[in-house]
Amino acid sequence: MGGDHAPDIVVEGLAIAGERHPEARFLLVGDQARINPLLMRHARVRAACTVRHADEVIGNDLKPTAALRLRGASMRVAIDAVAASEAAGVVTAGNTGALLALAKIIIKTLPGIDRPAIAGIGPSARGDVVMLDLGANITCDARNLVEFAVMGDVFARTVLGLTAPTIGLLNVGSEEMKGDDSLRGAAEVLKASHIGPQFYGFIEGHDIGAGTTDVVVTDGFSGNVAMKTGEGALRLIGELLRQVFSSSLAAKLGYLLARPGLERLREFLDPRRYNGAVMLGLNGVVVKSHGGTDAEGFAHAMDVAMDMVVHRFNDRMREGLARIVGLNAAALSKDQDDGGAARLATAR
Amino acid sequence: MGGDHAPDIVVEGLAIAGERHPEARFLLVGDQARINPLLMRHARVRAACTVRHADEVIGNDLKPTAALRLRGASMRVAIDAVAASEAAGVVTAGNTGALLALAKIIIKTLPGIDRPAIAGIGPSARGDVVMLDLGANITCDARNLVEFAVMGDVFARTVLGLTAPTIGLLNVGSEEMKGDDSLRGAAEVLKASHIGPQFYGFIEGHDIGAGTTDVVVTDGFSGNVAMKTGEGALRLIGELLRQVFSSSLAAKLGYLLARPGLERLREFLDPRRYNGAVMLGLNGVVVKSHGGTDAEGFAHAMDVAMDMVVHRFNDRMREGLARIVGLNAAALSKDQDDGGAARLATAR
Numbered sequence: 001m002g003g004d005h006a007p008d009i010v011v012e013g014l015a016i017a018g019e020r021h022p023e024a025r026f027l028l029v030g031d032q033a034r035i036n037p038l039l040m041r042h043a044r045v046r047a048a049c050t051v052r053h054a055d056e057v058i059g060n061d062l063k064p065t066a067a068l069r070l071r072g073a074s075m076r077v078a079i080d081a082v083a084a085s086e087a088a089g090v091v092t093a094g095n096t097g098a099l100l101a102l103a104k105i106i107i108k109t110l111p112g113i114d115r116p117a118i119a120g121i122g123p124s125a126r127g128d129v130v131m132l133d134l135g136a137n138i139t140c141d142a143r144n145l146v147e148f149a150v151m152g153d154v155f156a157r158t159v160l161g162l163t164a165p166t167i168g169l170l171n172v173g174s175e176e177m178k179g180d181d182s183l184r185g186a187a188e189v190l191k192a193s194h195i196g197p198q199f200y201g202f203i204e205g206h207d208i209g210a211g212t213t214d215v216v217v218t219d220g221f222s223g224n225v226a227m228k229t230g231e232g233a234l235r236l237i238g239e240l241l242r243q244v245f246s247s248s249l250a251a252k253l254g255y256l257l258a259r260p261g262l263e264r265l266r267e268f269l270d271p272r273r274y275n276g277a278v279m280l281g282l283n284g285v286v287v288k289s290h291g292g293t294d295a296e297g298f299a300h301a302m303d304v305a306m307d308m309v310v311h312r313f314n315d316r317m318r319e320g321l322a323r324i325v326g327l328n329a330a331a332l333s334k335d336q337d338d339g340g341a342a343r344l345a346t347a348r
Numbered sequence: 349m350g351g352d353h354a355p356d357i358v359v360e361g362l363a364i365a366g367e368r369h370p371e372a373r374f375l376l377v378g379d380q381a382r383i384n385p386l387l388m389r390h391a392r393v394r395a396a397c398t399v400r401h402a403d404e405v406i407g408n409d410l411k412p413t414a415a416l417r418l419r420g421a422s423m424r425v426a427i428d429a430v431a432a433s434e435a436a437g438v439v440t441a442g443n444t445g446a447l448l449a450l451a452k453i454i455i456k457t458l459p460g461i462d463r464p465a466i467a468g469i470g471p472s473a474r475g476d477v478v479m480l481d482l483g484a485n486i487t488c489d490a491r492n493l494v495e496f497a498v499m500g501d502v503f504a505r506t507v508l509g510l511t512a513p514t515i516g517l518l519n520v521g522s523e524e525m526k527g528d529d530s531l532r533g534a535a536e537v538l539k540a541s542h543i544g545p546q547f548y549g550f551i552e553g554h555d556i557g558a559g560t561t562d563v564v565v566t567d568g569f570s571g572n573v574a575m576k577t578g579e580g581a582l583r584l585i586g587e588l589l590r591q592v593f594s595s596s597l598a599a600k601l602g603y604l605l606a607r608p609g610l611e612r613l614r615e616f617l618d619p620r621r622y623n624g625a626v627m628l629g630l631n632g633v634v635v636k637s638h639g640g641t642d643a644e645g646f647a648h649a650m651d652v653a654m655d656m657v658v659h660r661f662n663d664r665m666r667e668g669l670a671r672i673v674g675l676n677a678a679a680l681s682k683d684q685d686d687g688g689a690a691r692l693a694t695a696r
Contacts, residue, residue: 063525125584135520138528172483172572177411179569180486205576209584221527222573224520225566228553229574233581236473236557240616244609254605261592261599268588 001030001057001074002094003291010093011038013289013298018045020299021306027087029054030074052077058098060291067098068105075099079106082284088309089285091276091301096288100136100279107284110314112321115140116281117148117220118288119155120227121274121304126211130156130165134277135224142185145169145217146193149186150320151280152215153195158311159278159304160214167195168203168213170222178202182219194323234269276301278308280317285309349378349405349422350442351639358441359386361637361646366393368647369654375435377402378422400425406446408639415446416453423447427454430632436657437633439624439649444636448484448627455632458662460669463488464629465496465568466636467503468575469622469652474559478504478513482625483572490533493517493565494541497534498668499628500563501543506659507626507652508562515543516551516561518570526550530567542671582617624649626656628665633657 001007007030014026025048028035032053039046054074058067070076075094081087083106092099100116109116119132132148132155133140140148149167156165169187171179176187179202190199200213205226208216218226245255255262267273271290275297279286285308289301308314349355355378362374373396376383380401387394402422406415418424423442429435431454440447448464457464467480480496480503481488488496497515504513517535519527524535527550538547548561553574556564566574593603603610615621619638623645627634633656637649655661 123584125587138520170573172486172569205573205578206580206583208577209580218573221520222570225518225553225570225574226577229556229577230553230581232554232557233578234585235554236471237582237585237617239473240613244606244613247609251606251609254602254607257602257605258593258599259602261595265588265592269585 001054002060002092003289003293004093005292005294006093007031007035008038009293009295009298011035011042012295013302014049015042015045016295016299017302017306018042018048020303022048024048024306026050027052027078027081029078029081030057031055052081058095060095062095062098064097064101067095068101076102076106079103079286082286083107087284089287089305091287091289091298091305093289093291093293093298093301096135096277099286099288103279103282103284103286107282107286109281110283110317110321112324113147113151113281115144115147116279117144117151118223118277119152119280120277121159122208122227122230123269123274124209124211127214128160129208129211129214129216130160131208131216131218131223131227132280133218133220133223134227135220136279137220139221140182140219142182142189145182145186145219146189146324147281147321149190149195149199149215149217150193150324151317152217153198154313154316154320155278155280155308156214158313158316159307162214164198165214166200166212167198167215167217168200168207170208170216170218170226171202171204174202174204176202186217194320231271238266238269272297272300274300276304278304283314285313349402350408350440351637351641352441353640353642354441355379355383355386357641357643357646359383359390360643361650362397363390363393364643364647365650365654366390366396368651370396372396372654374398375400375426375429377426377429378405379403400429406443408443410443410446412445412449415443416449424450424454427451427634430634431455435632437635437653439635439637439646439653441637441639441641441646441649444483444625447634447636451627451630451632451634455630455634457629458631458665458669460672461495461499461629463492463495464627465492465499466571466625467500467628468625469507470556470575470578471617471622472557472559475562476508476622477556477559477562477564478508479556479564479566479571479575480628481566481568481571482575483568484627485568487569488530488567490530490537493530493534493567494537494672495629495669497538497543497547497563497565498541498672499665500565501546502661502664502668503626503628503656504562506661506664507655510562512546513562514548514560515546515563515565516548516555518556518564518566518574519550519552522550522552524550534565542668579619586614586617620645620648622648624652626652631662633661 028051054077056073058073078090079102117133118136277288287305376399402425404421406421426438427450465481466484625636635653
């Protein structure tokens with residue numbers, strides 16, 4: 001029931017995703033009086049669906065603390081189903097803050113994870129790039145960043161199908177002395193870890209679009225800013241190109257001639273293709289669709305969730321976390337706030 | 349002598365800028381054996397130039413602490429000339445960290461400024477946007493952000509010629525509860541300040557390209573990441589468009605037909621047009637050109653410096669700072685590190 005066009009685009013998106021994943025079964029949670037008529041239009045996917053009625057909806061402006069009290073809200077009922085292992089994961093276009101709070105408290109974090117992170121996929125000159133955290137954690141210590149790297153590694157293997165994804169730590173320069181203690185400490189630990197051979201080192205903002213690494217690790221503030229700044233830049237160019245191609249008759253004709261390539265470019269950069277931010281580090285798959293997306297975008301978010309379930313993302317996460325904990329138990333202890341970098345460097 | 353193509357592009361750029369600013373006089377600092385022959389090619393600007401020989405050059409990899417010891421380096425001699433009021437400002441394509449350290453110590457900060465910031469100009473859907481800090485300060489408290497806003501306001505008036513530039517604080521959401529104490533504290537102070545009517549509130553990454561505000565205020569880490577991510581996204585599209593327009597004969601013809609508009613777009617987004625990051629908050633004008641720029645780009649950096657000198661940027665900065673100090677002396681006191689937001693909110 002969340003997002004700008006629910007439940008319509010959710011059911012429409014489900015119909016698209018259902019065709020791509022004929023083996024899947026879906027639990028639809030929300031106002032059945034609105035959902036059932038929509039399902040009538042899609043006979044094929046309807047057979048794979050169970051509708052569970054929920055009276056309440058968590059509005060987009062509701063604070064997480066208030067959302068926690070709405071036990072009958074559709075998002076809550078869906079998350080309860082994941083916690084009870086009735087569902088392998090949840091996909092929603094609803095309130096991000098509420099989703100994160102509910103997921104943390106009800107689905108709970110994986111053993112060894114201090115804080116869950118939000119990951120997303122974006123375009124680059126060398127293919128898809130995974131970035132995290134996109135906003136779950138405003139400030140992060142070295143331990144958090146290391147955990148994000150481990151989660152990003154497994155996510156890139158699972159969803160992008162890479163065998164040894166390269167990993168970069170976002171910084172203001174590539175030299176070793178750049179950044180704060182958290183960044184330098186995380187770099188030290190990662191170099192010595194099982195993903196050390198995949199660890200590229202520090203990268204800068206322009207490396208995201210260049211695709212210098214497959215995974216970009218950063219704190220939730222910078223990650224959120226970087227993701228939205230990149231989106232804004234792409235939107236700016238899209239708008240300017242539209243103006244160029246409608247500025248004269250010759251330009252319009254030029255557009256028609258170059259159209260196949262321009263259409264491919266548009267598809268490559270289509271925000272719907274990158275829809276589905278994932279909350280990693282939880283005891284279940286949690287995918288957040290953009291609130292303003294359409295059916296095609298929602299179907300992409302479902303694809304991401306399906307990939308994670310089918311490729312047993314969380315089992316592989318547990319393996320990755322176990323290796324990090326074994327290697328760096330001392331270095332990753334939580335009380336490394338002051339002088340963290342030095343201790344992290346010497347503890348390995 | 350700094351940057352990838354010095355002193356050649358510096359003299360070539362000077363020749364271009366000299367035509368645009370016939371009233372200006374230039375002090376060229378560096379290896380006179382290399383500079384003088386270059387100047388011979390530009391008789392007109394040569395008449396406006398004095399060459400001051402400097403033996404040493406601060407390399408791009410030299411650490412700021414080591415750079416401070418090179419008293420005979422061209423950058424140092426140029427900065428000494430500003431400190432001695434022989435020159436109104438300095439423009440260099442050299443080592444950024446060294447420039448910042450030398451400028452802080454030798455030119456010194458303006459009274460009332462805790463930390464200088466680096467500001468730059470970039471493109472948006474609604475014209476040029478000023479962003480600061482771009483990397484001088486990795487972490488910032490509320491006081492720093494407020495000072496950046498005051499500096500950004502004066503910079504946008506001086507260099508963009510705006511009468512009442514709008515100012516946004518970069519955050520991960522536009523709601524008042526978003527962000528950390530520094531951001532919320534700075535927002536409180538700005539609302540109550542003389543630039544309160546221009547203060548838009550919190551903005552997000554996509555607002556930079558949308559041009560939601562004329563000035564974007566943020567800490568040096570996020571600002572650096574945002575600037576480089578935006579540049580990277582523009583470069584990615586530029587590369588993809590080049591591929592599209594060379595992918596077929598029809599596409600090549602299409603390019604030719606749409607060329608006038610595409611050329612205007614290329615010029616609008618040309619990184620050289622935005623060359624010249626400015627160090628604000630110092631007792632003199634300090635402009636850093638991109639190290640890899642060409643003569644046209646270096647000339648743009650000189651234009652920025654000229655605008656700041658001609659429009660008496662620092663006099664207007666002193667006025668702005670006096671108003672902020674008068675209004676919020678208590679709130680802006682330096683010892684607001686813990687519980688800063690609460691104190692800032694109550695002190696006004």
